[in-house]
Amino acid sequence: xxxxCLAPLAARAQEELENPGVVLAVQDRTYRMNSELMxxxxxxxxxxxxxxxxxxxSYTYHFSDSFAWQIGRFLYSYNVATGLQNQLTRDFGVNxxxxxxxNWIAGSDAMWTPVYGKFAWLNSSVAHFEIYGLLxxxxxxxxxxxxxxxxxxxxxxxxxxxxxxxxxxxxxxxVSFRFEVTDNLLFGTGGIQNxxxxxxxxxxxxxxxx
Amino acid sequence: xxxxxxxxxxVLLGLLPSLAFGQTPPASPPAAAPPPQPAQxxxxxxxxxxxxxxxxxxxxxxxKAPSAAELPAKAPAEKAGQALFDEALQDYFAxxxxxxxxxxxxxxxxxxxxxxxxxxxxYFLARCYIDLGLRHxxxxxxxxxxxxxxxxxxLPRTLEALRTLILVPHDEVxxxxxxxxxxxxxxxxxxxxxxxxxxxxLVDLRVGNERxxxxxxxxxxxxxxxxxxxxxxxxVTRLRKLEGKDVPDDMVEDFLxxxxxxxxxxxxxxxxxxxxxxxRYERKDFEGAxxxxxMVQLPSLDxxxxxxxxxxxxxxxxxxxxxxxxxxxxxxDAPSFREEFLPDKYILRALVYRDLCHYLPAxxxxxxxTRRYAExxxxxxxxxxxxxxxxxxxAASSHGSTKRAARFxxxxxxxxxxxxxxxGGFGERLFSQTTKIYELAIAxxxxxxxxxxxxxxxxxxxxxxxxxxxVRLMEYEVGLKLYERIKRGAKLVQPEKQAPLAEGQxxxxxxxEYWNDELRSYRVSIxxxxxxxxxx
Numbered sequence: 001x002x003x004x005c006l007a008p009l010a011a012r013a014q015e016e017l018e019n020p021g022v023v024l025a026v027q028d029r030t031y032r033m034n035s036e037l038m039x040x041x042x043x044x045x046x047x048x049x050x051x052x053x054x055x056x057x058s059y060t061y062h063f064s065d066s067f068a069w070q071i072g073r074f075l076y077s078y079n080v081a082t083g084l085q086n087q088l089t090r091d092f093g094v095n096x097x098x099x100x101x102x103n104w105i106a107g108s109d110a111m112w113t114p115v116y117g118k119f120a121w122l123n124s125s126v127a128h129f130e131i132y133g134l135l136x137x138x139x140x141x142x143x144x145x146x147x148x149x150x151x152x153x154x155x156x157x158x159x160x161x162x163x164x165x166x167x168x169x170x171x172x173x174x175v176s177f178r179f180e181v182t183d184n185l186l187f188g189t190g191g192i193q194n195x196x197x198x199x200x201x202x203x204x205x206x207x208x209x210x
Numbered sequence: 211x212x213x214x215x216x217x218x219x220x221v222l223l224g225l226l227p228s229l230a231f232g233q234t235p236p237a238s239p240p241a242a243a244p245p246p247q248p249a250q251x252x253x254x255x256x257x258x259x260x261x262x263x264x265x266x267x268x269x270x271x272x273x274k275a276p277s278a279a280e281l282p283a284k285a286p287a288e289k290a291g292q293a294l295f296d297e298a299l300q301d302y303f304a305x306x307x308x309x310x311x312x313x314x315x316x317x318x319x320x321x322x323x324x325x326x327x328x329x330x331x332x333y334f335l336a337r338c339y340i341d342l343g344l345r346h347x348x349x350x351x352x353x354x355x356x357x358x359x360x361x362x363x364x365l366p367r368t369l370e371a372l373r374t375l376i377l378v379p380h381d382e383v384x385x386x387x388x389x390x391x392x393x394x395x396x397x398x399x400x401x402x403x404x405x406x407x408x409x410x411x412l413v414d415l416r417v418g419n420e421r422x423x424x425x426x427x428x429x430x431x432x433x434x435x436x437x438x439x440x441x442x443x444x445x446v447t448r449l450r451k452l453e454g455k456d457v458p459d460d461m462v463e464d465f466l467x468x469x470x471x472x473x474x475x476x477x478x479x480x481x482x483x484x485x486x487x488x489x490r491y492e493r494k495d496f497e498g499a500x501x502x503x504x505m506v507q508l509p510s511l512d513x514x515x516x517x518x519x520x521x522x523x524x525x526x527x528x529x530x531x532x533x534x535x536x537x538x539x540x541x542x543d544a545p546s547f548r549e550e551f552l553p554d555k556y557i558l559r560a561l562v563y564r565d566l567c568h569y570l571p572a573x574x575x576x577x578x579x580t581r582r583y584a585e586x587x588x589x590x591x592x593x594x595x596x597x598x599x600x601x602x603x604x605a606a607s608s609h610g611s612t613k614r615a616a617r618f619x620x621x622x623x624x625x626x627x628x629x630x631x632x633x634g635g636f637g638e639r640l641f642s643q644t645t646k647i648y649e650l651a652i653a654x655x656x657x658x659x660x661x662x663x664x665x666x667x668x669x670x671x672x673x674x675x676x677x678x679x680x681v682r683l684m685e686y687e688v689g690l691k692l693y694e695r696i697k698r699g700a701k702l703v704q705p706e707k708q709a710p711l712a713e714g715q716x717x718x719x720x721x722x723e724y725w726n727d728e729l730r731s732y733r734v735s736i737x738x739x740x741x742x743x744x745x746x
Contacts, residue, residue, distance in 0.1 A: 020568050021533075021736030023540050023720035025728035032714060065714065116716055118725075126511065126727050 029116065031128050031170040033062040034207040038178060042199025044077055049085040049099040052077035056199060060111060068111040070136065075105045075197065097153045100144045102195055105184055107162050109136025130168040138162040138184045140195065158193070160186035168203070176203045290320025295327050302334055308635025311338035315640040329361040333368055339644075340371070343628050345621070347647050349375050349385055356389045369402040379617040381651065387413060403429075408436035415447050423447075438473045442482060449485070457489045465489065469505060480506050487521065496529045511726045513546035519729075520552055532562045533706075537732035544724040551605030551670060553579055553677030560684050567740035569688045576684040579677055586671070587678055596667045597660070602674070606666035615659040622652050696741060703740050 037059055044052030058073035079101045081089075088094040115131035138160040143153050164182025171177065177200065184195040298313035314335040321328050332351045339348035352375070355368045372385055390409035398406055411426035427440040445464055449457070468474060469482035487502035503522045508514045523538035539559050542552060556579035563572035580587065589599045596602050607616045626648040633641050711717055718725075720732060 020563075020566075020571060021536065021734045023537070024717045024733050024735065025720055025725070025731045026711065026715055026717045026733045027728065027731045029714050029716055065716075118727075120725070124511075126725070 029065060031173060031176070032065060033060075033068065033176075033205050036060040036062065036068075036203050036205050038201040038203045040178070040199040040201025042197055042201075044102060044195060044197055046194055046196045047082075047101070049082055049088075050079045050101045051082055052079050052102060054078070054197060054199060056197075056201065058201075062111075065116065066113050068113070068132075070109040070111055070134065073105075073107055073109070077102050077104060079103075095145070097143075097145045100142050103141045103143055103155065105138050105140045105195065105197075107136050107138035107160075107184070109134040109162055113168075128170045130170075132166050132168065134162065134164045134166065134180070134182060136162045138186070140184060140186050142186075156188070158186040158188045160184050160193075160195075164197075174205050176205065177201065178203055288316070288320050290317040292327070294320070295331060298331070299334065302338060307338045307341050308632050311335055311342070311632075312635065312637040312640050314338065315643065316637075319639065323358065323360060326361065329355050329358065329364045333364050333371075336368075336371065340375070342632060344625050344632075344644065345375055345378065346381060346625055346651055347629075347644055349380060350647055350651075353384050353389050356393070366399045366402065369398070369406075373402065373405060379614065379621040381618065381655075382614070404431055404434050404436040408440055411440055412443055415443055420444070420447060433473070435473045438468065438471045439478065442468050442474065442478060445485075449489075457493060462486055462489050462493075466502075469502075476507065476509075484518065484521075487525070491521070491525055491528075494528075496525050499525045500529070513544065513726050513729055516542055516547040516550040516552055519547075520554060520558070523558055524554075527558060527562065532565055533734045533736060536562050536734040536736065540720070540732045540734065541729045544729060546724070546726070546729075549604060551601065551608065551673075553583065553674050556582075557677055557680045557684065560681075560688075564684070564688060564691070566736060566738045567691070568736075569692050573685060573688045576681045576688075579681050583674055583678075586674060590671050590675060596671050597663050599667075602667050602670050603663065605670040606663055610666065612659070612662040612666040615655065615662050619652070619655040619659050622648065622655050626652060701741070703738050706738065708735055 038057065040054075040056040040058070042054045042056065044054055054075050054077045056073055056075040058070055060068050060070040062068040081096070081099075085096070085099055089096050111132050111134055113130050113132040116128070117130075118126050118128045121127050140158045140160060141155055142158060143155050145153055162182055162184045164180055166178050166180030166182075169177045169179075179200050180198075182197045182199075184197065186193040186195060294313055295317050298310045298317060301307075301310035301313060314331045317331045318328065318335065321331070332355045336348040336351035336355070339345070339351065349372065352368050352372050355364055356372065359365055369389075372389060376385055386409055390406050391413040393406045393410075407426045407429045411423040414420070414423035414426065423444070427437070427444065430437040430440055441464070445461060445468070449461065465482050465485045469479050469486060471479065471482075474482070483502050483505045486505075487499045490496075490498040490502060500522065503518065503525065506514075506518060519538045519541050523535045523542075526532075526538065527535040535558065539555060539562070541547075542550070542555050556575055560572045560576035563569070563575055583601060586599050586601045589596060589602070597606075606612050629641075629644055629648060632644075636644060717733075718728065720728075
């Protein structure tokens with residue numbers, strides 16, 4: 001049993017003896033971010049009664065290749081009633097204002113980029129990408145019903161946390177695309193709400209270091 | 211062990227003829243020329259008609275292309291009139307190239323060379339050939355127009371078309387020597403006189419007459435592309451004349467100036483940079499050589515040239531940068547360079563391992579050469595015909611004049627196969643003529659290739675034998691080291707600290723998969739197993 005366990009080690013030692021050394025391809029990063037402005041479009045898909053079509057603008061400052069601060073982001077949601085909501089209002093007389101909906105979300109996040117890689121496109125060109133994580137705070141503005149019977153509404157602000165994961169695809173030193181999935185955990189009086197955002201954005205990089 | 215200065219010179223000389231052609235991709239055929247002014251009908255005596263009209267002959271064409279020897283003897287050509295020429299031109303501009311070629315050839319056959327439209331017919335026949343992919347046949351007719359020069363109006367177009375043809379594999383004797391190398395320069399238009407002067411200077415340089423070459427080069431317009439190329443050619447020739455003597459400073463500077471000359475092609479500028487690097491290497495200016503290698507610019511994702519990496523590896527080895535040299539040797543194992551003939555690679559790898567006291571890998575690296583080239587070495591020892599050895603033949607055909615001869619022969623073969631498609635459209639007489647052109651050209655191209663191959667394969671065999679000799683020395687040396695006694699108190703040398711990754715760098719661990727964008731980036735981390743001398 002001991003011999004079986006030691007066999008891989010022995011093989012590795014033999015390999016090390018025959019082909020000593022480790023080879024690394026050390027390259028300058030082709031793409032480095034500095035100040036980033038993102039314009040994104042996406043959806044808020046989780047609410048069964050209302051689907052949000054969102055537009056977001058954000059500004060991110062990159063301290064290094066790994067860490068960045070998405071200083072500010074503002075998302076506006078254009079809400080569309082789902083078939084379920086339509087059915088409830090039409091067939092069961094539920095007042096349309098009874099369904100809360102998210103108007104906008106603002107926030108700020110830390111961005112950590114542990115993965116930078118490249119892939120071959122049709123074996124004829126090399127493309128670069130990053131995978132990053134986001135963690136931050138949010139504040140959301142929601143329309144809620146103040147008096148269901150009367151059909152009056154009001155807005156409320158909900159604090160929350162935001163986290164997510166994203167994939168950046170570089171087109172050039174100045175332009176890249178970000179695809180990200182984030183989740184805003186909003187803390188309200190009625191409990192925790194999940195506002196998921198799936199979006200695709202085009203990013204403009206300013207002041208990139210060579 | 212590294213190629214000495216003579217080798218460098220040879221490499222540079224191999225470039226000389228290619229200077230004329232640049233390295234641009236095959237250009238599309240020249241834009242269609244406007245039709246010439248219709249001329250008067252030919253007035254010369256015409257031979258008696260003995261064959262059916264060309265159009266009828268074409269209709270009766272067999273689909274399979276017979277060789278020239280199989281074709282029946284040609285009957286005298288029928289007298290041709292102005293109408294046939296006009297019809298041919300109409301076909302040409304209507305993009306009916308096969309029909310146009312057939313009529314133009316009938317016109318050429320049916321009119322005397324003194325006919326006003328005879329050279330135009332030859333010119334347009336050449337254009338038809340070129341447009342149909344039969345470049346060599348086109349070149350034959352263009353060269354004929356250029357040599358006869360019976361109509362001064364057609365000459366500039368002809369020379370321009372020939373200049374386009376030299377960008378691709380072509381008959382160097384026919385175009386470079388017999389046309390551009392022997393043109394009467396006094397009658398040339400400005401657009402081609404520089405090029406002709408340059409070509410004639412090159413011809414003079416090749417036969418060792420630098421004074422005459424200088425006479426031609428002096429006529430080149432200062433700052434022209436040809437002037438830059440001529441400077442390069444002169445420098446290479448002067449370098450050859452040094453034959454191992456010290457290289458003067460100004461020669462390195464001149465090459466350096468050429469390496470930044472935007473009028474040269476990228477390939478020629480890179481050659482100048484390599485020349486600078488090689489000259490500095492020979493002068494033991496290794497740092498300077500490295501700077502020159504770094505100046506070599508490659509297109510994105512281009513794997514580059516194996517000799518470049520190998521030379522840089524030798525330079526780094528001489529600077530004591532063993533791990534960097536090993537990184538470049540890793541590059542040379544890439545699939546892009548698998549077929550390269552680089553016996554030195556194995557020797558250098560063995561030297562690096564030996565210097566790091568990895569004796570077994572050193573021995574194995576050296577023996578890899580004799581294993582890999584066992585068949586070639588056996589052929590050399592047995593005094594076989596070396597041109598039959600696949601590796602040596604491939605190595606000999608991979609550069610210099612042998613490579614050009616091989617490429618021309620291959621292009622002729624392809625065009626000869628392509629020609630069969632036009633058996634019907636060309637008609638019997640033109641097809642027979644075309645077949646004859648290609649059979650003669652292929653036979654001559656094969657002869658030239660064989661001749662050059664014989665010479666270059668011997669050089670490659672010498673290179674291999676020298677490397678095999680180094681392997682034996684290496685084995686002996688390593689054998690001694692393996693059994694060397696280690697004295698009491700000896701200890702390993704301090705491991706060299708690896709340079710950490712700088713800001714903005716990333717490292718991809720190499721797992722055997724080569725990426726072209728990484729070929730110049732390999733860094734090898736390998737510990738030294740040598741014993742510290744101070745501890746002995």
